[in-house]
Amino acid sequence: MNATSTLYVDLDGSLIATDLLHESLLKLLRASPLAVLNLPAWWMHGKAFLKRQVASRVDIDVTTLPYRPEVLQFVRDARAAGWRIVLTTASDFKFARRIAEHLKMFDAVLASDGERNLGGHRKLAAMQVDAAGGSFCYLGDRAVDLEVWRGADSAVVVSRSASLVRRAARETRIDAHIKPGSTSLARYLYAIRLHQWLKNVLVFLPLMPVLHELSWRIVSDAALAFIAFGFMASGIYIINDLLDLDSDRRHRRKRLRPFASGEIRASTGLAMSAALCGASLLLSLLLLPARFVEVLLAYLVLTTSYSFFLKRRAIVDVFSLAALYTVRVAAGAAATGLPLSFWILSFSLFVFLSLALAKRYVELNGSQAEVSQMEKDRNYHPVDLPLVLCAGVAAGQMAALVLSLYLQDQQMLERYSNPVYLWIMVPVFLFWIVRIWLKAVRGVLHDDPVVFAARDWVSRLAVAIAAMALWVAG
Template sequence: MPSTQGRTPVTVHITTTAPPLIVDLDGTLLRSDLLLESGMAYVRHKPMSLFKPLSWLLKGKARLKEGLANATNLDVAVLPYDPEVITLIKGEREKGRAIVLATASHHSLAERIAEHLQLFDRVFASDSDRNLSSHKKRDLLVELYGERGFDYVGNSLDDISVWKSARDAYVVNPESGVERRAAAQGNVKQVIKSNPSGLNHWMKALRLHQWMKNALIFVPLLAAHQITNPLLIWQCILGFLLFGLCASSVYLLNDLLDLADDRHHASKRNRPFAAGRLSIKSGLIAFPALLVASFAGALLLLPWQFAGVLVAYYVLTLAYSLSLKRHMAIDVISLAILYTVRIIAGAAATGLELTFWILAFSMFIFLSLALVKRYAELREARKKGHTEKTRGRGYYPDDLEMISSLGASSGYLAVMVLALYIHDQSTNALYAHPQVIWLACPLLLFWITRIWMLTHRGQMHDDPVVFAVRDRISLVVGALFALVFWVAA
């Protein structure tokens, strides 16, 4: 019989003759799957030992669960529990019923969750020798409580056999086809649908609003004054879409790897995967599908150089997600490079040459914006009284002043690059009135100064690029900036 040692059972006075209420964990009490949770945590913290779990799996699923549970340290306090299931449990406990947690997850995780919630009288879970799912769970419950001697709360196809032997069945956020099969057994007492996953959750997970960053792909086209070339415009549009698919794939993978950190963040904890609105399984299917579609389209529809840039972008983003973003300075420089890679992708898609000026300007301006993002996070941490290193980052709240100094300096260096660009010989060849570009310098100075002042005042709550697209003053400055270059041409 699966062990329940290592946890002190909750002591209650049973005052009812009603059979015990047996509650499943993954997908029922928890809007997630602990096997996949621990698997993603393992990949996140031990990427160099990525294939070791395969050796555990060869010894059986129970051994895999034990290996992952022992190799990771999930914070059970922030896992996405289903509030309606907890309400159901508390209501039955108040009636004096015995409540039992029976799960296929590893017993060490199940016991920690029971200890945290303080809702269960007993815990049955998998160990190194037994994977307590489906028929094995049913056989154990029937052995202990008898046929029809318990009520069962579950959600999946594995629970069908358990419901068959239960007195009453409670169906929670059922997987496809589960509700129909459970209903056919005639003992469904309640169906709880508390966690619908819709298109809006996928749009949020794919971060379609972040695709606006891919507009940088059009920069080489604008800089070369080829905006009226229909073929190049079409290539840029294709590049924009394919880069967006690749970026969304990265966002999904990043969210799956960052579940623990996101759940400790004031706003990121509401992301679809962190909140359990979308299943980890669906994310593991979606992110490689988007990646394959992106690279297939790049190889078939655009020059091979564009696919090469996509590879570089993906590798750097993966490195950023796994490691680089946790290292001081390296993280913001990596972000600046990732923005600049989008400009390089535009040049690769169209076959246009990039200039030193574009690359230098991009690095400095986006380094400044990356530092804006870090400043906003650290300011919030300091406001809450934190003094320790921020979770998942390489900075302390006391770094605020240095970050603001570096960020403003980097933004002003971008203005200097723009000023030097005006005097370049190639600029004189491209523009009829290059001296007019000088008007762009005070516009950019104003915008950078304003961004940093708003950040310093605590009014920068979004990604600064997203903020700029939504901010009316930023849009006016952007329009004037474009007008200056149009007049100069």
């Protein structure tokens, strides 16, 4: 490194653990879905033109991007040693300039300008012109950078790949190898929200009235529906996270999610989402009734609409969430061929409306920054807090009322030899829903009440008591 005078620093994947083109395309998709129809025409004018058109239509908060701390420290050390530092990227100049202004560690910026895409040999040529015959080092992270390293005096490789380091060493001298941390399997499982599969237990709810008449076919079909819904929900969760990257990075907890933190790239996330949704549809088409496939597609349409539009409309969003839970109940009935009980459907709608409102209450009762983000992303305001509280508690009480009426239904009474024991479930449910809201008001409820309930021993005890009541009533 001592023989060089200029350090050229790559941006995407090197300085930041993400790709700005992918992120800007996702922002365009979220802000104006119809605008993506212009992508083929923009592409025909060249990649630089495409990047400029996308960059002119979206903004990226450069202050929250997942910068690699090891690379930042390396660049600071080089600057302290008297090096000239140049940010060199194929991303559009608009974003590169803002990043340079934010970090205040670059002497110049070389980037795509709408006419010339600064990648590969064009990047090398621009660096050679900028260096004016002087020696230079290039910091990069991918195999595409080998062409640039071939013309550089030395290289800094930012990669976990030992193979890439060896290939770069055949092109030029290696000054440093910065090895980012690896992403564990647990983080990939967290990215697909495996813990959220608990919600899919709702597909078994239609089995409750016929617990004593269950067959292996009914149970296996419900289990397959559980898995199919899990795959589909995970695929949509990934899309939702990718569309919310900016807002997640401003949140004290959500900024640590795999996509927001840059542990998993957006392109990888899109591939994961396509694979999960495809697996869900394939499983459903091959092994489950056509009626279930119809319900699954309805869920896909509703949850996609929620991700793009509905979640940004106050009150509409919580009814959409309640509907997404209730659709799982309908899916269980469709998969098993059991009748869809009006009582179970009504109970599900009210209880999940209450839980969705609890989620919003917690978010509205957060820090000032989180409340401001809620105003921007969800169209809720601080003055809405009492309304959300009252509506949520009322919906919970309505669920309890529907449950008590359901337990008096004649068909329900005929299915059990001792139906009086079923009434134990009513006070147990009332206690549980009121306790959820007590936790919310006290500020100790997780922002997802369903996940909180899964980890809460009192909630588990309530489920156990309800199950015992069903067994004794049998």
